[in-house]
Amino acid sequence: MGEAPQYVAARVQQALAEDARTNELGIRVDIRGDQLFLRGQVSEPGQRDRLGEVAHETAPALHLHNEIRILDASAPGEDEHLD
Template sequence: MEAPQYVAARVQQALAEDGRTHELGIRVDIRGDQLFLRGQVSGSEQRRRLGQVAHEVAPELHVHNEINVVEANKPGEDEHLD
């Protein structure tokens, strides 16, 4: 069995390099047979794709997609700069 930190590194590399995701800021934590994805992305479709890529790279693990979707300024909202 591959050491958890190597699996996590492999998943992180895939999330960064896969043409569907290209996401650098995602944390990958592995505890036993559980894989946790944490971080923030700008859309629910991107969140879903990240979970899919993680599952493809580590199909033996149960993927918990805990990535938050943060909306880039909703239309009609003013950005307040202090």
């Protein structure tokens, strides 16, 4: 294999943070063998898809598992009361 997994993960994480399409800091990147896992939460499906695209472009040789969850902002919970 070429680059050590931790370096590839760091490169993907940096791309997710710096790419103008994503600018996302809170995503965890894990690499196991030839598998790349993205984990975290975003507020909309389009952002999840863009993160997957940037990760794939950064490490195209790895098989991408986009496990990023979409936060459901459409169903608010109880009202928050501030004193």
